[in-house]
């Protein structure tokens with residue numbers, strides 16, 4: 286398939302730029318799953334297209350990357366609201382998760398992908414269980430994902446690690462390369478040292494990243510100091526984990542030394558501001574991390590603590606929280622936010638050809654309507670994009686050169702059927718857990 290998007294306002298995304306570049310009256314040519322041209326219409330080479338997309342009144346930009354989520358938790362949306370993290374997990378979430386069957390995880394993932402596509406997310410990094418169901422759903426839907434089997438280990442049996450390794454071996458590079466895998470030991474507090482070390486060995490052997498939760502709460506941090514006599518960052522460094530690609534979710538309570546270490550080692554920190562606020566975990570010092578040279582990406586976390594998968598909300602809160610907590614309105618620029626939501630995430634997923642709209646890059650892109658009451662008159666495109674645009678302004682989402690969402694319709698997902706099955710599964714789980 287050869288696709289042309291014409292008469293569009295283009296932002297190719299942000300790499301080293303300090304401002305978001307915008308190119309008016311642009312054209313994008315897509316051949317198969319790659320961008321072959323993205324720039325001024327006046328300079329475009331001739332291109333015979335099978336499909337023409339009219340970009341008038343719309344902004345084309347790289348698709349969003351949600352770097353930390355537990356997608357199938359959509360079935361537990363809003364469960365356990367307003368509890369602290371430990372009670373939320375032990376009283377609300379874990380007692381229900383044991384009733385999540387393979388079928389439930391399939392429909393929960395489909396529901397989550399529908400929501401992500403609707404709001405312009407094209408790839409995501411998922412940690413959960415029943416991961417064969419997740420991988421199959423991603424394969425069928427057409428999204429791009431990095432998937433890891435969440436490993437918990439309190440008795441040194443490392444029992445969860447084996448299915449995680451089997452899963453990684455089976456699915457790495459599947460779905461025409463749209464699926465990549467990682468090893469996902471849940472966190473320092475939910476695993477033994479033996480399990481962490483074996484996770485690292487396996488990640489090295491498979492040449493994949495490690496995805497885990499780091500210092501989500503103050504209690505995580507004090508608990509780690511008690512258990513290990515050092516911070517989680519030092520613990521990971523001591524065992525050599527930081528020499529492997531690491532995706533560290535939350536990082537709310539990192540010390541200045543931890544921040545310097547993560548910057549030096551190139552760890553990707555995933556900022557999940559809404560989940561951290563809702564569970565009263567705190568506010569990660571993102572401005573300080575960016576200044577120190579840390580890689581910062583964005584995530585929603587699971588919807589039970591968010592309560593949606595709309596990454597635009599994280600994009601707005603990321604700079605707002607830093608301005609509010611540092612009392613400095615100049616910190617965290619729109620360009621830094623856009624990079625976090627796109628290129629930094631794509632790089633952490635292991636791609637060097639994703640996250641920008643440039644020739645040779647994979648065609649994961651979205652179109653955003655900017656002729657709306659809440660974005661008119663579009664006086665300052667950078668500010669408008671980060672602070673005024675809503676997720677619902679996304680009118681087209683393309684992954685790997687294929688349109689998966691356009692003007693309210695999904696091309697690979699049956700919305701009515703998924704909503705009905707999701708309601709039924711959620712009902713069954715709540716009844717089994719004695720909540721209905």
Ligand SMILES: [Zn+2]
Nearest residue numbers: 498534586587
């Ligand atoms: Zn999480």
